Amino acid sequence: MRKQRLVVVGSGSTYTMGMMMSLIAEKDRFPLKEVVFYDTDEQRQERNAKATEILFKERYSELESFSYTTDKKEAFENVDFVFVQIRTGGLAMREQDEQIALRHGVVGQETCGPGGMAYGLRSIKDMIELVNDVRRFSPNAWILNYTNPAAIVAEALNREFPKDDRLLNICDMPIAIMISYAKILGIDVWDIVPEYFGLNHFGWFTKIYDKEGNDLTERLKERIIDTGFSPEDEAIANDISWQKTFDQARQMLIDFPEFLPNTYLQYYLYPEAMVEKEDPNHTRARQVIEGRQKHVHDLCERIIDKGTAREEELHVDVHGVFMVKAAESLAYNLGERFIVLVENNGVIPNLPANAMVEVPALLTSSGPKPFSVGEIPTFYKGLIEGQLAYEQQVVDAYFETSYQKLVQALTLNRTVISATKAKEIVDDLIVANEKYWPRFKK
Numbered sequence: 001m002r003k004q005r006l007v008v009v010g011s012g013s014t015y016t017m018g019m020m021m022s023l024i025a026e027k028d029r030f031p032l033k034e035v036v037f038y039d040t041d042e043q044r045q046e047r048n049a050k051a052t053e054i055l056f057k058e059r060y061s062e063l064e065s066f067s068y069t070t071d072k073k074e075a076f077e078n079v080d081f082v083f084v085q086i087r088t089g090g091l092a093m094r095e096q097d098e099q100i101a102l103r104h105g106v107v108g109q110e111t112c113g114p115g116g117m118a119y120g121l122r123s124i125k126d127m128i129e130l131v132n133d134v135r136r137f138s139p140n141a142w143i144l145n146y147t148n149p150a151a152i153v154a155e156a157l158n159r160e161f162p163k164d165d166r167l168l169n170i171c172d173m174p175i176a177i178m179i180s181y182a183k184i185l186g187i188d189v190w191d192i193v194p195e196y197f198g199l200n201h202f203g204w205f206t207k208i209y210d211k212e213g214n215d216l217t218e219r220l221k222e223r224i225i226d227t228g229f230s231p232e233d234e235a236i237a238n239d240i241s242w243q244k245t246f247d248q249a250r251q252m253l254i255d256f257p258e259f260l261p262n263t264y265l266q267y268y269l270y271p272e273a274m275v276e277k278e279d280p281n282h283t284r285a286r287q288v289i290e291g292r293q294k295h296v297h298d299l300c301e302r303i304i305d306k307g308t309a310r311e312e313e314l315h316v317d318v319h320g321v322f323m324v325k326a327a328e329s330l331a332y333n334l335g336e337r338f339i340v341l342v343e344n345n346g347v348i349p350n351l352p353a354n355a356m357v358e359v360p361a362l363l364t365s366s367g368p369k370p371f372s373v374g375e376i377p378t379f380y381k382g383l384i385e386g387q388l389a390y391e392q393q394v395v396d397a398y399f400e401t402s403y404q405k406l407v408q409a410l411t412l413n414r415t416v417i418s419a420t421k422a423k424e425i426v427d428d429l430i431v432a433n434e435k436y437w438p439r440f441k442k
């Protein structure tokens with residue numbers, strides 16, 4: 001098996017350690033020659049890198065080289081895979097996004113509503129620059145992007161790099177939900193064969209099969225409605241916020257029993273309740289800063305201090321394993337089935353061909369081969385068309401630096417609707433994002 005050279009972009013992330021554990025867990029199936037960390041934040045990167053160095057010495061002796069850098073050439077030259085997980089503006093700007101929206105009585109969320117728009121407009125510029133940088137040094141590398149908001153990022157990258165067929169946007173939410181399905185059904189998550197359609201963070205499972213082809217959908221729905229729904233992946237199982245979110249997904253299924261919803265639909269279908277449950281002084285960003293981020297920082301510091309990771313309980317999380325397994329399938333032409341973002345092109349014939357849709361696809365060495373979904377019913381089509389128009393309008397606004405289009409975009413968003421509010425929120429976001437956004441022309 002040919003060994004791969006991997007660069008992790010945004011290596012200072014709180015997800016990096018879990019990702020490294022996943023690389024170790026998958027080392028026979030996705031053997032690596034070299035791992036390079038790249039981040040623009042030297043300090044954040046260094047902590048993860050020094051801990052990883054120790055971890056790899058103990059658990060990945062097959063690896064020939066591990067290094068970290070803030071130099072693009074050093075990072076991107078001669079690589080096979082680029083995993084991208086950047087967050088422009090960091091968690092500090094995530095908190096701003098959430099709080100500004102809430103101040104206007106609107107859903108304050110990382111990827112949904114005004115917060116998602118703000119974050120999207122920050123991410124686009126860095127992502128375009130990054131893809132150009134990678135392509136300068138490694139024209140054929142696979143770029144696996146899970147930078148958020150994935151829907152807006154995917155739309156922007158698809159316009160900027162329409163011919164780049166080694167660029168794949170993926171999200172771990174469907175698989176995280178499938179872990180809970182697997183637990184309920186008593187089967188392994190990798191034995192679930194899902195049918196799914198939508199946009200990123202805006203979709204539905206229509207069927208759940210096992211590997212033998214048995215249709216488990218109705219049994220699963222009944223079980224969720226009767227006995228509840230909760231997060232099961234290690235990384236989120238004990239998190240109160242995720243527990244509430246999964247519980248709300250059960251309510252969605254009760255209200256709309258046709259298909260099994262992605263958890264993110266809660267923000268669009270129950271916006272008032274989502275606003276009500278928030279404490280504006282302690283939004284999700286703050287919870288992550290005090291929770292996952294602190295946990296990962298402390299963990300890395302302990303590993304560095306002790307010079308060993310042997311005393312730590314380290315977990316492989318689904319986020320990391322999913323990314324690595326997707327990479328395996330691309331690298332070795334395995335043709336395994338993953339839910340990913342692709343250009344529609346008739347997969348869902350009653351949606352625009354240029355929409356970036358999230359659907360199951362076989363991942364091969366010549367790219368994703370999506371399955372045909374077929375026409376979708378009016379309710380879902382209507383919801384998706386509104387959301388898609390909003391996403392495309394955000395990207396139009398970015399490329400045209402049009403203030404008017406920003407206001408239109410938020411007016412299209414189900415979490416906002418009111419044009420008065422849309423304008424007020426846009427004005428606040430412009431001030432908060434001065435360092436990151438292009439200058440929008442009135």
Ligand code: G6P
Binds near residue numbers: 111148176
């Ligand atoms: C899921 C989504 C990601 C999102 C993350 C937020 O994994 O797929 O797109 O960034 O949840 O989780 P957090 O714990 O940071 O709120």
Ligand code: MN
Binds near residue numbers: 150171172173
């Ligand atoms: Mn996601």
